[in-house]
Amino acid sequence: xxxxxxxxxxxxxxxxxxxxxxxxxxxxxxxxxxxxxxxxxxxxxxxxxxxxxxxxxxxxxxxxxxxxxxxxxxxxxxxxxxxxxxxxxxxxxxxxxxxxxxxxxxxxxxxxxxxxxxxxxxxxxxxxxxxxxxxxxxxxxxxxxxxxxxxxxxxxxxxxxxxxxxxxxxxxxxxxxxxxxxxxxxx
Numbered sequence: 419x420x421x422x423x424x425x426x427x428x429x430x431x432x433x434x435x436x437x438x439x440x441x442x443x444x445x446x447x448x449x450x451x452x453x454x455x456x457x458x459x460x461x462x463x464x465x466x467x468x469x470x471x472x473x474x475x476x477x478x479x480x481x482x483x484x485x486x487x488x489x490x491x492x493x494x495x496x497x498x499x500x501x502x503x504x505x506x507x508x509x510x511x512x513x514x515x516x517x518x519x520x521x522x523x524x525x526x527x528x529x530x531x532x533x534x535x536x537x538x539x540x541x542x543x544x545x546x547x548x549x550x551x552x553x554x555x556x557x558x559x560x561x562x563x564x565x566x567x568x569x570x571x572x573x574x575x576x577x578x579x580x581x582x583x584x585x586x587x588x589x590x591x592x593x594x595x596x597x598x599x600x601x602x603x604x605x
Contacts, residue, residue, distance in 0.1 A: 457518050465590070468583040469512045475576045476505040482569035483550075486562035493549045497573070500546035504539050504580075511535065529591040536584035543580050547573035 460466050480501035488494035511532070514520065520528040551570040557563045 455517060457516055460515055465583055465586045466512070466516075468579050468586065469508060469515075472508050472576055472579045472583065473505065473512060475572050475579065476501060476508065479569055479572040479576055480505065482565050482572065486557070486565050488566075491553050491556050493553045497546045497550045497553075500542045501573070501576075504543060507535070508539070529587065533584065533587035533591045536580055536587045540577060540580040540584050543573065543577040547577045 480498060483494060483498060483501070488498065515528075515532075520526070547570065550566070550573045554563065554566045554570060557566045
């Protein structure tokens with residue numbers, strides 16, 4: 419028993435990476451750390467592409483509206499509220515999924531939460547798009563008519579992106595054991 423501590427090896431790294439510690443961090447170790455932080459399977463998925471489209475096109479949507487005197491038509495308050503709020507929440511959700519926060523917050527049923535979020539976002543953006551499209555007329559005699567029409571177009575595209583993402587979230591929820599009765603029965 420006296421020689422037990424001498425026989426125990428507590429090394430968790432490979433000998434190659436241990437030699438590079440003395441000369442600084444190697445590029446290979448740095449890229450390995452980045453890929454363990456970022457969920458690479460998510461970034462290559464269709465829902466990730468859709469969320470990136472929602473972020474970029476949603477930003478374009480509300481940026482077009484804010485570049486005009488939208489306060490003259492009161493309904494644009496609702497459009498801006500929906501566009502900016504969903505843009506912020508989608509950006510946060512994208513970053514949370516990208517960096518694996520759902521594995522650290524495992525008490526949240528993530529597939530269900532993402533599906534519900536995208537479903538509600540689709541409905542909210544549909545109302546904002548319809549309000550935007552119906553309120554272009556007051557701008558018809560100004561130079562902002564094209565800007566507001568483009569904003570309505572991008573609002574429609576973002577609405578479709580949220581709807582398609584809601585569908586893929588539904589498929590993910592159903593495929594991830596959304597039915598508790600079937601996922602607990604041993605086979």
